[in-house]
Amino acid sequence: MSSGMRRGFLLSTTHTGRGGPALGSRVTPKKIAEIKIPCHPENQPEEAPAKGETTDDMTHLVLTVVPPSSPLLPDPDMYSALISFKTQKEKLLAIPGFPTSFTTPSPPVYRVQRAGGRFQGLGMFATQEVHIGDLIVRERALLITTQYVPPGPDGRPNIHAFDVAVHQQMSAPRRAMYLALSNIFPELPQTLGILNTNSLYIGALPGYNGACGGVFNDISRINHSCRPNAVFWWDLQSFSGQIRALAPIRPGEQIFITYIDMWPTRTVRQATLLKKYRFRCACGACTLTGAYAQYSDLRRAFIAMQLGDDLDGSTTDADLLAWAGNPALPDTMLVNAAELWLNWLLGEREMEERLSRVVFSRLCKAYAALEDEEAVKKYARQAAAYETAWTGSDGGWLAVAAAPQETAWWGLRRKARESNPSS
Template sequence: MAAERSPHFECIARRMCAPSDGSGRRISIPDPRRTVDFDLSSATPPNNEGRLDILTFEPGEDCVVMLYHRDKHGFPFLHRSHAADSTRYRVADTVSAGKGVFVTTDVERGGRIMCERPLVVYPQFLPFHRDLPPESAYPELEDALVRLPPDRCEAFFGLANSHPQDPSKVKGIVDTNALHIGLLPGSTQLYAAVCNDISRINHSCSPNAAYRFDLATFSIEVRALFPIPAGSQVFISYIDPALPRVSRQQALSDYGFACACAYCSRTGPTLDQSDTRRALIARADAGHATRDAALERWADDPDMPDDYVNRVDKMYMDLFEAEQLYYEPVWEGFATRLCKACCAVEDAEGARRWARLARALSCAYTGDERGWAAVEAAPERTEWWGRRRKAATR
């Protein structure tokens, strides 16, 4: 049975199939977005960066930003509007993991769950002052926090601290709750953020949500990677979820807990299978150039079977589903090739299926559908449509 298409996409399809300018322009299938892996353990602390400046958002001063002085030159003025959204979630107690975040309504894949201004944004390498008492070794961080309104400062100190042995309580809290946000405009160092409600989101090795930093609102946004029914808990991954279980548990020990998600709870052969699948997922993109070239050759060679090029890509999509892990560095390349292959054999429903998935996951990871909505609405308008048939007539 054909999948139901929403009125929104029917409208897009009608506009694209009958363009007002009569040009008949083709739609481009988006190229996969390439992500850049970052490993803090391999980074080096800044040298001679100078002093830290502390900036606040106005009005309200609800967020403090700690910037190295040399980074301040290219940083935008902090007057951005705040896109807070608390209508789709609530913070509540969980059975075994303290506080958690739960959706209050059904959230579709790619849908926004929450958007929150951080309490504090700071360089991931904070200056450590050896000449001060250990409990006061991060004075810039403490100075920043006292600039917050009392309720926001209280919220910060109410967050979990999985490093109680650390003499500095503020450092323990940021190490427990930090979210990596990368480079800021004009910056030379990597930055992280600590939020209030988002810090309550618990971990899963097969997360149903992902977070990203939105510069336009200077907020952290959380979107669904899978459909989340009302009342369900939201999970993100604190670590690289493609690692084998023993490595994931070791990484999570820094947060003071052992993961008991469905995939970490497996034993025996089912655990071995899960670790094998994740190892394949982790390096799935290694041969993307070869697979892209094979797709091009297949599209122009009518003597090859119609399903020849799809077999490996479909296998990997099955791996993603089996582990409930659409791994950000690799998933889009497979969806792109499968969508192109369906277009090449004029399988409109198959093309829409993969474009629909790519649209939703792109929204989840980037906040933008990246052009996939147009492909979903009218795959027959893509440059790949009918390539196999055209090759056979040449």
């Protein structure tokens, strides 16, 4: 998306890192309360390679295992094979305490089983009721690799590293797990075909900002939906992937993540999935017909328009503050718009992290300005659940839900009316 697109009306939330809003001058209350309504956190910058550091390094890949092999760490089933550049390996292993330990729900709340119907092979299913934000599984990868593979002597990507990692570095049980994963690219060498079928994007590793992917024993069994009920994310510190619920899931229901961006139209999504994963998606959004299908495409296009703007840019709460401080403007002006956006996000099951956070933030600020305690509590609780799904912690939203009146936005409309009795 080009950053030159028109700035969307929803995007005027102050971005001050994980802190709260910087209130403008006109309606600043005397007492700035303790509880901040979270707003969009700054993105962690991907670490660019230091000048000259990776140039030589990037001519070849190095192989290692994480945690580093040690007789003191006897559990080979927890090791990830890592294919990276030397600088990445060194920076990773130099992180204090790396990798931290982690836990996953025990007994498991899911089962990997034959998916049946339109799905080839296996899928992941809930065995217990799961709520938004709940952890479903956390797992160390079988293999983590950079996407960029330097050329070998013949000038073609040197994919030999995948064979070495799988056949020489993995323990026998880990290798068996890897080789049992599905492979939709039989024309490729087996280790690469499995990688391309199953790897999930994990972002960059320290030392080089190129993309990396991870292959997992259970997480890679999750099928795709354009209306997913779960989200995958990667935690560098523990070197683990996790799946959390994005919607309530009942026992026996299949768990889905999205493999692709969700905002393109159905035609574009289907073409991408066919090309990259060789299946025709028949999810709830892809099987809509007629006006419903058009409406879904339209809502996703509007969501994309908002995302097209630079959400991390220097946006402010200026319009919220201008509304709060001007009693002549309708009370419902901003909440109506934000509720419409939230309904579109929920309707498409496209709870895009950055945009949803902005919407919840605006709803809570506007309802706090209107002194509508129940509405602030409702949206702050929802925001807490989604924030937990995206990050593993509620991000401060539960404090807002517990005491809306303690936020700096509380009562700004009334205060503005009191100081402008004529308007």
